[in-house]
Amino acid sequence: MNKLRIGLIGVGGIATTRHIPTLLKLADRVTIVAVSDIDANRASSVAAAFNIPKAYQNYEEMFHEIDAVFISTPNKFHAEITIAAMTAGLHVFCEKPMALTSAECEAMVSASKQAGKILSIGYHYRFMKEPKGAKRIMASGAVGNPLVVRVQAIRRRKVPGWGVFTNKELQGGGSLIDYGCHLLDLSLWLIGHPEPVEVMGTAYNALSRSPGQVNQWGSFNPDTFEVDDHVTAYIKFAGGTSLLLETSWSNNIKEDVIENVSISGEKGGLDVFPLTVNYAKEGMLFNSEAAWIPGEEDPSLPQAENFINACQGLEEQLVKPEEAWKVSAIIEKIYESTNLGTSVRF
Ligand SMILES: NC(=O)c1ccc[n+]([C@@H]2O[C@H](COP(=O)([O-])OP(=O)(O)OC[C@H]3O[C@@H](n4cnc5c(N)ncnc54)[C@H](O)[C@@H]3O)[C@@H](O)[C@H]2O)c1
Structure with missing residues (x-):
């Protein structure tokens, strides 16, 4: 099976302490292709620190070269970035909480259904x-x-x-x-x-x-x-x-x-x-x-493995978007x- 090509959006605390180190442990299953952050310096310094080939300020520029994104921005941007990624045909792992409002969650669920792609939320407990x-x-x-x-x-x-x-x-x-x-x-x-x-x-x-x-x-x-x-x-x-x-x-x-x-x-x-x-x-x-x-x-490793398995059709995702919406x-x-x-x- 081909490796899942992953990009990360918002590479602050949780991305650099949990998601990137965990995905690097799963290097036989995934490749981190690029990171993106609204703070361009942050994106390039994180890419350099973890040996990730590409860094972008505009996350949409990396969409054509990846299969899935991890979104770890402040909560306000979870919905709009998830919907943009789904529209581009990507699987999405979005940090918790799913979004700021129930209406935003509904729009995220419907974007995921329309795209037929996995959407999971970071409820790691x-x-x-x-x-x-x-x-x-x-x-x-x-x-x-x-x-x-x-x-x-x-x-x-x-x-x-x-x-x-x-x-x-x-x-x-x-x-x-x-x-x-x-x-x-x-x-x-x-x-x-x-x-x-x-x-x-x-x-x-x-x-x-x-x-x-x-x-x-x-x-x-x-x-x-x-x-x-x-x-x-x-x-x-x-x-x-x-x-x-x-x-x-x-x-x-x-x-x-x-x-x-x-x-x-x-x-x-x-x-x-x-x-x-x-x-x-x-x-x-x-x-x-x-x-x-x-x-x-x-829980970081089993959480990431479950998401990867779900993207590759090997396992059902544990955290369903309808549940996180609730x-x-x-x-x-x-x-x-x-x-x-x-x-x-x-
Ligand atoms: N699962 C957990 O236990 C857990 C723990 C910590 C944080 N989180 C969640 O992760 C998310 C990020 O938290 P954090 O602690 O890493 O925050 P952080 O402030 O350390 O990092 C956020 C990063 O997002 C970037 N950013 C801001 N707006 C952006 C935008 N519009 N597009 C792209 N990048 C943008 C910032 O420049 C920053 O680098 C939050 O939703 C938070 O709730 C979850």
């Missing part, structure tokens, strides 16, 4: 060992019908103080769209993507807006901090499942990080981090934590609910 194990537990029936799902993506004081993460226009939001989206995606995948019917959400940023904050991940200007740093939401699904979401970059809790999806079902329950199955037996209550789970620690649709409703001060229905 699904490729981690514990979530994969949790998916198998859900499929086994040990949990049964999910009743209440708790989703936590909570950091005490880790506002990303670099790049454009606190820029609302470019990113569309803060802790929820950047970090909470991962665990929300994971939870929806585990419970089989039921239809959301109603959302109540509240977004905060009082901490990051006040001067002199302690922050563990660099520094930011509180006067220009436009996005959320802490969000809570309650989501109701058709079929009766409810989901409680809490996500933050910054808050005043005692823990450094709390990251988990906990599902309480009709038959049993599970926690993803650490992977634990909770059940009642013989009049007693048990929590059994996995002692060993097969798989890779780093995550973005819920996030959009949480922000809408915050602005309106009421719950909102789908």
